[in-house]
Amino acid sequence: MKQLLIVLEPVIWFMFGQGIMIGTILLTGWLIVVGVGVPMGIFPADALAYERMHMLGSNVIGRVVLLGLIVLPLWKGAHHLRSLAVDFGGGDRDAIVGSLLYLIAIVGSLLGIVAVIRL
Amino acid sequence: MSDVQIKKFVVTRFDPDKDEVPRTDTFEVPCQSDWMVLDALNFIKDQLDGSLSYRWSCRMAVCGSCGMNVDGAPTLTCKSPLSSYGDTVEVTPLSNFPVIRDLVVELDGFMEKLKAVKPWIIRAKEKAVEEGPYRQSPEELEDFKQFSLCINCMLCYAACPVVGNEPDFIGPAAIALGYRYNLDSRDEGASERNAIFRGEGSVYSCSFANECSEVCPENVDPAAAINQAKLSGLVDWAASLVLPRGGKD
Amino acid sequence: MARAAHPQAMQPKKPGTTRTAPPKMPDGFPGKGRYRTYVAFETTGLIYLLMGFIILRAIWQLGAGEAGWNGVMDAYRNPIMIGFHVLALVGVIFVGVRFFWLFPKAQPPRIGPVRPPPAAILKGMLYSVWIGTTLVMTWVLAGGAF
Amino acid sequence: MVETHRHDVVIVGGGAAGLRAAIAAVEADPNITVALVSKVYPMRSHTVSAEGGAAAVTREDDSFEMHGYDTVKGSDFLGDQDVIEYFVEQAPKELTLLEHWGCPWSRNEDGSVATRAFGGMSIKRTWYAADKVGFHMLHALFQHSMRFDRIVRYDEQFVTRLLIDDGQVRGVVALDIRQGTMRAFLGRSVILCTGGGGKIFPFTTNGNIKTGDGMALAYRAGVALKDMEFVQYHPTGLPGTGILITEATRGEGAYLKNKDGERFLVTRDYGVGSKAELGPRDLISRAMVQEFEAGRGFSGSYGEYLHLDLTHLGEEKINQRLPMVRELAKVYGGVDPVYEPIPVRPVVHYMMGGVDTDIDTATQLPGLYAAGETACVSLNGANRLGSNSLTECLVFGARSGEQALQFSKGADDGNERAVRAQAEEEQARIDQLRGKVKGGEKLARLRVDMNKTLESGCGVYRQEDSMQQTVRDIAQIKGRFADLALEDKSKVFNTELVSALELHNMLEIAEVVANSAASRKESRGAHTRRDAPTRDDQNCLYHTLCFFDPAGPRIEKKDVTLGTWVPEERKY
Ligand SMILES: Cc1cc2nc3c(=O)[nH]c(=O)nc-3n(C[C@H](O)[C@H](O)[C@H](O)COP(=O)(O)OP(=O)(O)OC[C@H]3O[C@@H](n4cnc5c(N)ncnc54)[C@H](O)[C@@H]3O)c2cc1C
């Protein structure tokens, strides 16, 4: 397990890096509108009406953006939580904690792929 | 002479033959206004308690031996003016290191880590002396110069949270020094070292806390080196998947 | 008092010949000074992980049909959910600011023959992309186009 | 029980000389191992503090003949000319090797190694890596040495005695500072690379570890110390700390000025001629003292000083070529040299003398070699030229490694039982000294007294009565050493014990310095007597040898090797 993690480390770090960079860039707009703006009534609710969202999301660009919005934060999250666990004395449990967190990210990413394909 | 001010020094003491755990001693020191923290320790050793143990030599911030925690922060004591501290100064051994005695910490762990990154020029074929020096442009020198300025003072190790929790972590200074050779135009060992950097406890263990660079007295910026090495490690790894490994052995 | 570090931290492979006092974590870790910022930075990992799943659920429901999506929208109007999203927004901006501050120095002086632009320009580019993308996304999502 | 370690060659000291010797030995024979025994981790060695540069003939318009002549003249004709010829020929090769090993030498635009001007050198031939030359050289050497598993490092081991049996050196015994016990390092040859001993003086550029240990070790073992009266004062140290402001500042064009803002080296005749600030160190230091005496110095809380003015060099050049000087001046001198002149005064810097060796670095004791500042191979004579000594560490460090290895191949292991017994004896001696409460003398007190008397007797200017006074003082302080009281009884990392052993060594060489100085009845190089102001080639063209004798130091003379260059008046 530990060995596998070590071998995959560069890829994991790459995903993490993209999560922190592209993930952050994408999340900001999403949160402003979908997370805060529309629910609080700052933007009109029909902007996010089903028809319109489906139209926006189901083209190629839309699918890619949405996939990024799902997958990238997962990796940034999983990796940072792993670091956090190490920083709080989890150096010895790192292989298990890390594997679990990445497993979560992998499952989430696979589901994310299915989700955007289903659109 | 310059003005004298009495300051209180609370110093960690530990003698493995006598003490179960570290304790503290307090000394009152008449400090001159232009003194560094190290001068006060030397005063204690010469005048108040000859049994206080710590390392020092050059007193000009270049030998790297006098690192300690002063008021909790990793500090080069010969370069830190007392005027920037209050009336009570707390001196403890560097964090993240086992303590041998008083303010003296274990360095052999670092020496092993340093050796592990192969901090020397690696070449397929060494150049003969008769052929004279390599050519290296000032720009090529600039590429790695900063990372070669490390005095091995260990402040970065004392500041990094990962060092304290992951014993295998090679750590800031050693990685910066290994990476310095990767950037050196005379070196051909980058892929060999990158393989080490991708290994256990290496660059990807760093979580970019950046504390190493914050405390570094020589502005080496080891955090930069480590995080650059992550990217080159990745590029190198990807390349090795595409192209079969050649030229290394 | 500083907390204990891993007992093997900075210990050589073969332990030294005399008994040592165990290593301690850096003073002020995790709650003080710059460490607090750093720990907060890592803790945003939780926000990101949750956001990943929250958005996954939303898109899943979007694919499930109108009822599903409207359910999502209703849930988002819950004050707890709004609170979390506000927190997430703050967290995301914090991550961006800290990371873009650190990003330039993580670029090797050269990648092959290519040299990345100087730190200031790089930073400018990052912020432009960030702000630009956010504006475009906001505009598109909030109904500005199509 | 004393732990023993056996290797082919034992090297004491991990500075430039020791590391170079170790690398030379293991490169010469793939089957041998070397013990590198040092009282500090090698990268802490004081080589690390050297700022200015290392000399070697590099440019088209330079020649071995010119470098040789500069060195001979700088030495006030006391350097051995065969040694000097060998040195200048080897120098370029050694610096090139270091370049191949990764030393980040500063460069010209075309990618070749850059050179700068230095005091007493007639042409730009000093290689540099900004103004952290010693630091970069030491770390390059140290890191390069790590690739050889056969260089076995023993860090923080304080060598206290040479092990000698049957007229031959058999190894050394050292205090393991961490454990507080003794270890014997046995080898068929031993190289001393322990650096200088500037700490015998109060005001010095030298670090805390420069206590002349190797000189004392050899001296007590019956090997002569040579030319110990020649102690170099560097013109530009920061008042108070003694931290060095490198001569490279003047190499880059800085001026020395007195209180009246006058470049006295130009306006007055101090024998440096058109070289002005780039004259040799002995002449400039004396000129500065004369300025003080004429009342043209500034006075400050640490005594008199003069100004080293870099302001006309401009910020860019200072940042690029002299970044460390700027940092040192700011942190330790409280001035930013870009805008203000740096206060400086002459400061004890380097010991020309040392363990007497021949051109092969061999001492009189079979199997014992010495190199670096601790040795006196007679390259530097009565005055060392700046930037020759780092190169010396490489050239003669390498030579000592090869020679010691040769010797070791032809020698036998000797009687291990006998040397073990000596090591046990040494253990008993150290155990007695540790935490010794009898007596009332304080370590720091003795050190201060020693420092004071040396400065008054063996400073820039000397004369008979004060030198004799110093000789008597040192003898008396040596007596008081027996009454030393120590507080620290612990075994583990007892730095007080180490300091006591260092003081013991310093007193030994201080006595040699004072006695050697008193015995030379002329002025030459760094040895300047008010009561004998001229050089006397008729009677005094000799090396001073000082031998250990229970009755007190014994002085003998040794011929200087002359050659191409005939002694002439030293005028610039
Ligand atoms: C501030 C300064 C600036 C200088 N600048 C220049 C310059 O620009 N150019 C130039 O050419 N020269 C310069 N010099 C001189 C030059 O740096 C030294 O002469 C040279 O570095 C000496 O090297 P070394 O290897 O002989 O000794 P060091 O580097 O002093 O090393 C001595 C070694 O011996 C070990 N040791 C000592 N005693 C013991 C013991 N009892 N047991 C075990 N180990 C022991 C120490 O641990 C250390 O490793 C400068 C010197 C100083 C002080």
Ligand code: SF4
């Ligand atoms: S990187 Fe900086 S802090 Fe770390 S050991 Fe080197 S000089 Fe010290």
Ligand code: F3S
């Ligand atoms: S503090 Fe530690 S986590 Fe990385 S950036 Fe520096 S090594």
Ligand code: FES
């Ligand atoms: S004493 Fe050398 S770095 Fe402080």
